[in-house]
Structures are given as C-alpha cells and as structure tokens.
Amino acid sequence: MVSFVAGLDWNIFFQPAFDGSGTYLRFLLIGLAWTILLSVTAWILAFVIGSIVGVLRTFPGRLLPGLGAVYVELFRNVPLLVQLFLWYFVLPEIIPGLGTWFKQALNPLLQQFVSGVLCLGFFTAARVAEQVRSGINSLGRGQRGAGLALGLNLPQVYQLILLPVAYRIIIPPLTSEFLNIIKNSAVASTIGLAELSRQAQQLGEFTAHWYESFIAVTLLYGIINVTVMIVSQFVERVTRLPGYLGGRK
Amino acid sequence: MISIKAISKWYGEFHVLKECSTTVSKGEVVVVCGPSGSGKSTLIKCVNGLEAFQQGEILIDGVSVGARGTNLSKLRSRVGMVFQHFELFPHLTVIQNLTIAQCKVLRRGNREATEKGQRLLDVVGLAAHAEKFPAQLSGGQQQRVAIARALAMDPIAMLFDEPTSALDPEMIKEVLDVMVKLAQEGMTMMVVTHEMGFAREVANRVIFMDQGQIVEDRPKADFFKSPDTDRAQQFLSKILSHGVQT
Numbered sequence: 317m318v319s320f321v322a323g324l325d326w327n328i329f330f331q332p333a334f335d336g337s338g339t340y341l342r343f344l345l346i347g348l349a350w351t352i353l354l355s356v357t358a359w360i361l362a363f364v365i366g367s368i369v370g371v372l373r374t375f376p377g378r379l380l381p382g383l384g385a386v387y388v389e390l391f392r393n394v395p396l397l398v399q400l401f402l403w404y405f406v407l408p409e410i411i412p413g414l415g416t417w418f419k420q421a422l423n424p425l426l427q428q429f430v431s432g433v434l435c436l437g438f439f440t441a442a443r444v445a446e447q448v449r450s451g452i453n454s455l456g457r458g459q460r461g462a463g464l465a466l467g468l469n470l471p472q473v474y475q476l477i478l479l480p481v482a483y484r485i486i487i488p489p490l491t492s493e494f495l496n497i498i499k500n501s502a503v504a505s506t507i508g509l510a511e512l513s514r515q516a517q518q519l520g521e522f523t524a525h526w527y528e529s530f531i532a533v534t535l536l537y538g539i540i541n542v543t544v545m546i547v548s549q550f551v552e553r554v555t556r557l558p559g560y561l562g563g564r565k
Numbered sequence: 566m567i568s569i570k571a572i573s574k575w576y577g578e579f580h581v582l583k584e585c586s587t588t589v590s591k592g593e594v595v596v597v598c599g600p601s602g603s604g605k606s607t608l609i610k611c612v613n614g615l616e617a618f619q620q621g622e623i624l625i626d627g628v629s630v631g632a633r634g635t636n637l638s639k640l641r642s643r644v645g646m647v648f649q650h651f652e653l654f655p656h657l658t659v660i661q662n663l664t665i666a667q668c669k670v671l672r673r674g675n676r677e678a679t680e681k682g683q684r685l686l687d688v689v690g691l692a693a694h695a696e697k698f699p700a701q702l703s704g705g706q707q708q709r710v711a712i713a714r715a716l717a718m719d720p721i722a723m724l725f726d727e728p729t730s731a732l733d734p735e736m737i738k739e740v741l742d743v744m745v746k747l748a749q750e751g752m753t754m755m756v757v758t759h760e761m762g763f764a765r766e767v768a769n770r771v772i773f774m775d776q777g778q779i780v781e782d783r784p785k786a787d788f789f790k791s792p793d794t795d796r797a798q799q800f801l802s803k804i805l806s807h808g809v810q811t
C-alpha cells in the first residue's frame with residue numbers, strides 16, 4: 317500500500333489545470349468550496365422547512381398533520397436524481413414567470429446552484445421533519461399540557477417548551493442528515509455543477525491520474541465529515557442539560 | 566367557582582365521562598377518587614379545557630370553558646394545574662420554570678416575576694434550589710416546584726391530578742404538607758388522589774367515580790362513615806387496607 321501510494325505522481329496537483337483556473341490543487345479546492353456552499357445553503361433550507369413540516373405533523377386536528385405527511389412521503393420517496401432533473405429541467409419550463417426569469421436572468425452556474433440547493437433542501441427537509449416530529453413526540457403529551465395549563469398559547473408552547481428540548485434530543489440524527497446532504501450533494505455533478513466529485517472526475521479524465529484524484533477527494537470528504545462530527549459534538553456538549561438525558565448532575 | 570354541569574365525553578365509541586355534574590365553591594377542597602380508568606384525569610382535564618368534551622357545560626368563575634368565544638389561554642392562566650409526573654420544563658432552571666408564564670402570559674417584568682418566584686420557592690421550602698435544573702432535584706422537590714409554578718400565576722383555583730402517585734413513600738409527605746397548607750389558607754382545590762389521609766384532613770367533599778360516572782359526591786364525614794354504594798365501599802376498604810395511602 318505504502319509503495320503503491322508512493323509510486324503515484326502527486327506532482328499532478330501542482331500542474332496547471334486544463335481550464336486555466338490555476339493548479340489542479342486549486343481546481344479541487346474550488347470543488348470543495350462548492351460542495352460546502354451547496355451543502356450548507358441546502359441545510360439551512362432543509363432545517364427551516366423540515367422544522368415547519370415536522371411541527372405541523374404534531375399539531376392537533378387532521379388537516380395540518382395530513383399536509384405534513386403528504387410532504388414527507390412525496391419528497392422522501394421520489395429518487396433524488398429525479399427530483400434534481402425536475403427542479404433543473406422541468407420546473408423552469410412549466411412555471412410561467414419565474415421559470416423564464418430563472419432561464420434568462422441567472423447564468424448557468426447560478427442555475428445549477430439554485431436547482432441543487434432547492435433539490436437537496438426540499439429532499440432533506442422531509443427527513444429533518446421526521447426527526448423533528450419524533451423529537452417532539454418523545455416529549456409526550458405532558459409537556460404540552462403543562463405549557464397550555466399555564467396559559468401559554470400553542471405557538472408559545474412550541475417555541476418556548478417543546479422545540480428547545482426536541483432539538484437537543486435530535487442533534488445526533490440531525491448530524492447524520494447533514495452528513496447525508498454532503499454525500500448527496502454529489503448528485504449536482506449530473507447537471508454540471510463544479511462540486512467536489514465532479515472536479516475529481518474531470519481531473520481523472522483530463523490527466524488520467526485517477527488514483528491520485530480519488531484518493532485526494534476521499535481525503536477531502538473525510539476532512540469535512542470529521543469537522544462536522546466535531547462541531548456536532550461541541551453543540552451537543554454546550555446545550556446539554558444538567559441531570560437530563562445523560563447530562564451530568 | 567367551578568361548576569360542572571352534566572358533561573359527557575367520548576373517545577370515539579368509548580364513553581369516558583357520563584353526565585358528570587358537581588360544583589366546587591370558593592375555598593372548598595374536593596377530593597376525587599376511584600379505580601384506575603374511571604375517568605378522573607379526564608374529568609379534571611376538562612375543567613381547564615386540556616380535554617374537550619361533547620356535551621354539558623363547565624363554568625369557571627362564570628366563564629364557560631367549552632364555549633366558542635372563550636379565551637382559553639386566559640382562563641387556563643387563572644387555574645393552576647399540577648400533574649402526576651410534575652412536567653417541569655427540563656431546559657429551564659427552577660426559577661425560570663416559575664417565571665416563564667408570568668412573563669409571557671401575565672406580562673410581568675422579569676424582576677417582579679423573579680421576586681414572586683423566589684417568594685414561592687421559599688413557601689415550598691426550596692429557596693436554595695432556584696438555579697438548579699429540574700433533573701437535579703428529587704421527585705418530591707420537583708413536585709413542590711410544580712406547585713409553586715402554578716401558584717406563581719395567582720390562580721383562583723388549583724387542580725391536582727394524582728400529585729403524589731409517582732413519588733416514593735418518603736417524599737409523599739413533603740408534597741402533601743404543602744397541599745394541606747394551601748388548603749388551610751383557603752385555596753379552592755380539586756384533587757384527584759388516593760391519599761385518604763389528605764382527604765380526611767382537609768377535604769370538604771369526596772367524589773367517587775367509577776366507569777365514567779360520579780357515583781358519590783358527599784361531605785367527607787359521610788363518605789368515610791358509610792359510603793352509599795357497594796362499589797365505593799369496596800374501593801375504600803381496598804385502598805385503606807393497603808395502608809400506604811393513609
């Protein structure tokens with residue numbers, strides 16, 4: 317293994333890239349930047365929509381939980397690639413005003429990015445919603461009742477009582493959803509966005525140094541994942557409640 | 566003060582409450598007992614609108630709980646409720662548990678709310694624990710905080726749903742002591758409990774429920790001397806012979 321790695325030509329990363337953007341190292345780092353930008357933006361969208369949908373699913377009555385359930389089933393069960401093609405190719409054609417604006421006012425790169433964000437965001441929101449719902453449900457009806465009994469209204473009960481605890485409980489599954497969004501962001505390479513996996517692919521194609529390229533890209537994904545885990549554990553530590561759910565007394 | 570008029574409630578096909586009627590006057594303490602599943606919790610939750618009911622009417626200080634125009638949040642803020650499992654908010658400190666609704670519902674300033682909270686913690690003997698989190702307290706301490714939390718809203722009446730049945734025997738007394746004191750100070754109380762010692766000491770009336778019906782509703786002395794019905798008689802001898810509850 318060591319001799320295999322040593323036998324590879326690592327100088328390739330310091331040679332100029334085919335597109336004139338600089339060295340191949342820089343070429344890969346551009347991909348890394350797009351992957352991070354895409355994942356983080358999509359995550360913000362997923363978190364906001366997922367929280368709303370998850371909360372709706374725990375509301376009293378039938379209508380709002382029903383709408384939430386439809387959202388989750390729809391976005392969770394249609395393959396991600398299909399969803400991306402819908403956002404990128406189909407919706408701009410069939411939505412009158414907005415679609416035309418999308419095609420004419422945005423440059424191709426922005427079109428790819430916006431489609432990627434919407435696709436990953438709405439898809440992951442369905443999964444976030446399930447986590448938020450299970451977090452809230454794990455608190456039982458008692459906490460809601462206690463909040464209401466004090467005269468808080470339902471939005472206050474969610475904002476002040478249920479969500480602060482539910483979010484703490486679901487930090488681990490939300491972390492794995494964030495790791496998923498990073499992995500899934502590679503799907504944006506299919507519509508040409510220069511994210512990390514596409515850059516690696518191109519590097520391989522243009523230089524034939526496939527091994528070097530994919531070893532480097534694996535390392536970069538690994539570094540992102542480790543960073544995310546560290547941040548997640550940090551968040552978990554600072555939000556931990558004394559004596560509650562394994563927190564120290 | 567609390568007037569329950571022929572309320573009925575169904576869970577789907579299941580008839581949980583059958584034409585229950587009773588009243589709790591100002592300053593009165595009414596104990597509700599009965600076998601598991603008889604509808605005690607459901608009844609008491611109907612009183613502050615935590616559970617909806619399909620027939621009948623409940624008036625609190627003249628305001629109808631089930632009516633469309635009623636501001637339920639406002640009504641609930643005037644009726645304190647204490648739960649079997651305490652239901653303190655785990656992410657808030659003890660003092661924050663006592664101030665949050667004062668600030669958000671009654672719009673009291675933080676300073677005023679905190680002072681009020683501290684005073685009540687003192688009353689329930691927990692002044693030193695204000696900055697702790699609920700999970701750092703024993704069950705008995707948590708329940709006393711929960712009582713203080715309800716009192717912080719200056720309620721006109723208090724509802725208790727089996728406040729001591731999740732507690733270890735040695736902690737039951739510390740909670741009952743607080744409740745007895747409250748009763749003696751003239752608080753209007755409706756208490757679901759099997760603590761017949763408590764009923765003997767401070768109750769004015771005892772209500773016995775079975776299968777969704779109020780089977781007996783009588784002054785305490787009469788109830789303990791000779792329950793009208795066999796069912797109440799059996800129930801009473803069963804819980805009294807178990808000893809722990811008295």
Ligand SMILES: Nc1ncnc2c1ncn2[C@@H]1O[C@H](COP(=O)(O)OP(=O)(O)OP(=O)(O)O)[C@@H](O)[C@H]1O
Pocket residue numbers: 576579581599600601602603604605606607608
């Ligand atoms: N959400 C619900 N849906 C359907 N049935 C319910 C629901 N809540 C309670 N019940 C049923 O209603 C009946 C009365 O319940 P309730 O909790 O009021 O009894 P309880 O007298 O308080 O009993 P316990 O002493 O066990 O607390 C029980 O048979 C229970 O199974």
Ligand SMILES: [Mg+2]
Pocket residue numbers: 605606607726727
């Ligand atoms: Mg009960």
